[in-house]
Amino acid sequence: MEKTTSHKILSLAYSLESSKRYNKIKTFFYNLLENDEYPYKKYFDMFMIFVILSSVTLLVIDVKQQIPVWLNEFDLYFVTTVFIVEYFVRMWIFSDIHKIVIDIYEESEYFDKEVNLWVLFKAIVKDKWQYISSISAIIDIVAILPSYRGLRVLRVFVLFRAFKMLRYTKSLTGFLYVLKNKKFELMTLLTLSTFFIFIAGIMLYVFEGDNDNPNIHNLFDAFYWALITISTVGYGDISPVTPEGRVVTMLIIITGIGLISFVTSIIVSSFNERLGVLREDRVIQAVGKKKKLTVVCGYGLLGRLVVNGLKKEGVEFVVIDNSEEMAEMAYNDGHHAICADASKEEVFKKLDLDNRISHVLCLTSDDIQNAFIAVNVKSLNESVDVSARCSDHEIAKKMEFAHVDHIIMPEEVAGMMGAVYAGEPVAFEVLLSIIEEKEKTQINEITVTQESFLDNVTLGEVDFEKFRLILLGVFKQCEGSKLGEFIFNPDDDFLLNAGDKLVCIGYLTAIANLKRKM
Amino acid sequence: MKSLQNIVLFGYGTFGRQLYKNLSSIGYQIRVITGLDDYVEVESDCEVDITRINIKRNDDIFSLNIDACETIFYCAMNQTATNLFLVLTLKSLYPDSNVVAISNSNETTRKLKYAGASSVIDLYEATSRRIVNVLTKPAVSKALDEIVYNQNDLQMLEMELPENTFLEGKYVNEINFRQMGLILIAIIDKELGYELIFTDHRINHKLDSGDILVIVAKKEDIVHFKKKLIAS
Numbered sequence: 001m002e003k004t005t006s007h008k009i010l011s012l013a014y015s016l017e018s019s020k021r022y023n024k025i026k027t028f029f030y031n032l033l034e035n036d037e038y039p040y041k042k043y044f045d046m047f048m049i050f051v052i053l054s055s056v057t058l059l060v061i062d063v064k065q066q067i068p069v070w071l072n073e074f075d076l077y078f079v080t081t082v083f084i085v086e087y088f089v090r091m092w093i094f095s096d097i098h099k100i101v102i103d104i105y106e107e108s109e110y111f112d113k114e115v116n117l118w119v120l121f122k123a124i125v126k127d128k129w130q131y132i133s134s135i136s137a138i139i140d141i142v143a144i145l146p147s148y149r150g151l152r153v154l155r156v157f158v159l160f161r162a163f164k165m166l167r168y169t170k171s172l173t174g175f176l177y178v179l180k181n182k183k184f185e186l187m188t189l190l191t192l193s194t195f196f197i198f199i200a201g202i203m204l205y206v207f208e209g210d211n212d213n214p215n216i217h218n219l220f221d222a223f224y225w226a227l228i229t230i231s232t233v234g235y236g237d238i239s240p241v242t243p244e245g246r247v248v249t250m251l252i253i254i255t256g257i258g259l260i261s262f263v264t265s266i267i268v269s270s271f272n273e274r275l276g277v278l279r280e281d282r283v284i285q286a287v288g289k290k291k292k293l294t295v296v297c298g299y300g301l302l303g304r305l306v307v308n309g310l311k312k313e314g315v316e317f318v319v320i321d322n323s324e325e326m327a328e329m330a331y332n333d334g335h336h337a338i339c340a341d342a343s344k345e346e347v348f349k350k351l352d353l354d355n356r357i358s359h360v361l362c363l364t365s366d367d368i369q370n371a372f373i374a375v376n377v378k379s380l381n382e383s384v385d386v387s388a389r390c391s392d393h394e395i396a397k398k399m400e401f402a403h404v405d406h407i408i409m410p411e412e413v414a415g416m417m418g419a420v421y422a423g424e425p426v427a428f429e430v431l432l433s434i435i436e437e438k439e440k441t442q443i444n445e446i447t448v449t450q451e452s453f454l455d456n457v458t459l460g461e462v463d464f465e466k467f468r469l470i471l472l473g474v475f476k477q478c479e480g481s482k483l484g485e486f487i488f489n490p491d492d493d494f495l496l497n498a499g500d501k502l503v504c505i506g507y508l509t510a511i512a513n514l515k516r517k518m
Numbered sequence: 519m520k521s522l523q524n525i526v527l528f529g530y531g532t533f534g535r536q537l538y539k540n541l542s543s544i545g546y547q548i549r550v551i552t553g554l555d556d557y558v559e560v561e562s563d564c565e566v567d568i569t570r571i572n573i574k575r576n577d578d579i580f581s582l583n584i585d586a587c588e589t590i591f592y593c594a595m596n597q598t599a600t601n602l603f604l605v606l607t608l609k610s611l612y613p614d615s616n617v618v619a620i621s622n623s624n625e626t627t628r629k630l631k632y633a634g635a636s637s638v639i640d641l642y643e644a645t646s647r648r649i650v651n652v653l654t655k656p657a658v659s660k661a662l663d664e665i666v667y668n669q670n671d672l673q674m675l676e677m678e679l680p681e682n683t684f685l686e687g688k689y690v691n692e693i694n695f696r697q698m699g700l701i702l703i704a705i706i707d708k709e710l711g712y713e714l715i716f717t718d719h720r721i722n723h724k725l726d727s728g729d730i731l732v733i734v735a736k737k738e739d740i741v742h743f744k745k746k747l748i749a750s
Contacts, residue, residue: 294653301622305646313654359653387649391532406652410645414620415536416666417639420674421618422525422541422590427676428637429714430704430732431666435644441716445657465691470717472665472701472734475657483656486664488672488736489701501657505703505716 006115010105013098030093033086037288048086052161055079059146059158080147087140094131097124139163182270189266193230193259200252201226207244215239230256276324276339283318283336284350290316293356297342297373298364299326302389302410306363307335320347343372345380353381362388367395374404434505443472443503444511450498452518460492467514469506476500524588526551528604529595530558530568533620533641537594538566551582553600573604579611586612593619593635598626602633609634665734674703674734681727683747690723698746699739706730 016022031038058075061067100123108115131137143160166176179186205222215238216222225238230252240246287293294317296307303319307330310317319330319337327339340347342362351357360377362370370388377386387406390396396407417435421428433439448454454462464471471489477499478484486503487494496502504511525541525548527534534550541548550568552558560566571578573595593604601619608617619635621627627638651659665672679685685693695702704716708728715723723729733740 302642302646305642306649309646309650310653313650315650315653361649363649387652389645389649406649408645408649408652409536410641411533411536413645413648414533414639414641415540417644418537418592418594418618418620419540419544420666421637421639422523422546423544424676425637426704426706426714426730427674427732430676430716431674432644433714435647435662435666436640437647443658443662445655445661470701470703472661475660483660486661488664488734489696489699503657503661 006105006117006120009101009120010115013101013105016098017102026093026096029089033090033093036285048082049165051079051082052165056158056161076147080144083140083144083147087137087144090137090140091128091131095127097127100124100127178267178270178274181274182266185266186263189259189263196252196255196259197223197226197230200230200248203248204240204245207242207248208240213238213241213245226252229253230259232256232260279331280338280340280350283338287316287318287336287351287356291356292316292358293318293351294359294361295320295342295348295351295357296361296363297321298362298370299330299337300363300365302365303363304333306361307333311335318351343369343376345376348377348380353377353384357381357384359385359387362386364389367392371395371399371402371404374399375402378403440508441506442508442511443505446502446504446511446514446518448496448498448500448502449518452498454496454502454518455498457496458492459490459494459496462496464504467506468510469504469514472503472505474500474502523590524585525549525590525592526582526584527592527594528552528573529556529593529601530560530566531594531596534592534594535559535561537592549582553595556596573600573607576607576611579607584612586615589615591615591617593617598622602626602629605630605633605635671736672734673737673740674732675740676730676732677744679725679727679729679731680747683727685725685747686727688725690717690725693725695733698743700733700735700743702731702733704732 032041032044035041055075058067058071101120104120104123105115132141139160142157143164145154145157146161148154201219201223204225205216205219209216209219209222216225221238228235228238229249232253240249294310294315296303296310296317296319299307299319299321303321307317307319317336319327319335320340320342321327321330321337322339322341324339327337330337338347342348348357360373362373364370364373367390370390374386374388377384382403385405386403387408388399388404389408389410390399391409391411396409399407417428417431420431433441434443459471459474473486473488474490474494474496475486476484477497483501504514523546525546527538527541527548527550530538530550530552538548538550548567550566551573552568552570553573554570556570558568560568569582571582573579591608593601593608595601595604598621601621605617605619608615617635618637618639619630620641621630621638622641624640627640630638648659648662651662665674690702690705702717704714705723705725706714706729707723708726709724717723733743735743
């Protein structure tokens, strides 16, 4: 009899292990409840917050007013059901029972032993007990209790429904984390203040408890008075009447001021320490959904200009700078910014280099640092497009060796411009206005799309004059997305095809016009 | 060809060195001036004419015996403040001189322009555009590389129309520049004052001698075109 049961359990466990559908459903629920990266978790969280708030509101209104029957039933059945289902689903996804079953069977098979069902049962219960005894699970189960209307005192547990919200709002958990970080300091303070309250309470009770003070009936009153006084709240319902009592009061008021400012400073400093991390989390979450992210390392003079340019072009980017001050500045300028060392892998792992990042720009003022960052990125993922700034030709060669895709030398670019100025000041002006894009006439590229009016047409047939554009040249489409050779000033019988890129100079509106026509 | 002007380059830092290289490759004679105790790194394979002076003293600058009218001054000192001071000095000593200064931000550019610099080259502005272009407009960035940064076949240049050429009195639209291998990007029309006008066909201009054409073309086509101008 026992053998057939254990056999059935084992085969069930194996079929669950191999069932794709079962695993898919379980992963879905796991993502929905636990995975912050999962896009639909947000909606589930919002739904749960709504349910919690509505039930809390109903229970509060219920104190003084009669609520309609249907609302009462909504609270009693719907909310409770949601909570109970959530509780069990969480318990379900906490661990895999079938894995425990398989483990135990395999172990007993190894030793040629019969499987003891009792041992199996204990192992499963022990595993799930880990979930049941966790704080969040206890809050969950206590939050279900107020649904039982028989006992009025259970109403108090409505507050636990509010506690449940902690799970659905990340900033609140962040706050708790801050407190947890300073556990030692806060515990010390708590012990200290308990000690003071204890001593002061007993002293007052000894001095005034024997009928001197009509308001102090017992030791509890004295402790209550001590807490009210030490916290500087000072209701005044109990106040000392003897000189000895007053001396005690003076002493604990002074201690109280010290204690309170101490607590405040601990929490504030802890927040300051955490602020960077909290902000980083927020940035990573904000850019988390974006594919094709550009990472700008370094927020110096060049970094700032590049970032502004990227913003104008609508490129999604995140700024990394290892100086707190610069990261702060980028943040205040309204960009996503992280204070981190870009030459370490950590920050790129967090940003999910493999799936999200398409470009990395190394723009710090230090060539060696740039090379370091570039090598770091390339060694993590070779396919990411890396541009690096450099002002030394020898370092540039080393960067080439590290397969940096674009090496950009500000001094070289500006030096070239300076040389152009010497012989040809007018050409220089033209160049400047084209390159710096400060005038309305700009240089831009237009890709020929499939079956547009430019597809399969010779250049002679296109009237660029009518479009008010100057055609500089064409890039023929090449295999992959790489650009082919630049064909300068092609002839009239040059055939355009989809995928070709035209490089034109013209008014912004003229370019937009042509793009629209495509 | 225009006669090459003299060049005086103040400062020989990373930018100064690069500028020196570019200018000397075109064939300019360059004098390099640095401060008395500026650190100067000269590559072993090139001979640079370096004079050290005290930039704060007017006498030192006068002692260089510069013919200011025939000279372009480049101010490429390492410090913004020194650059600014230098522009002020040069402009006060030689009011009509042609001073080009290097800048590293919009703010500095404004100050340098105010001090009287004829032109200001922003070290980062062009670079930042280039970086952004690499990401967003790869074709544009590659085309610009070909035309501006790589000194190969393609060139952008300006040309003043001499008198009595076959272009005289003709309208821009009437001439097929493209067939000659040239792309006319902009002109300065003397009749319309010295404003730079892009030739994106919004207005049809009449060409006269003295107008300046800005052209992008292959080197051989430019030579061809010049010959044709002279011959006519």
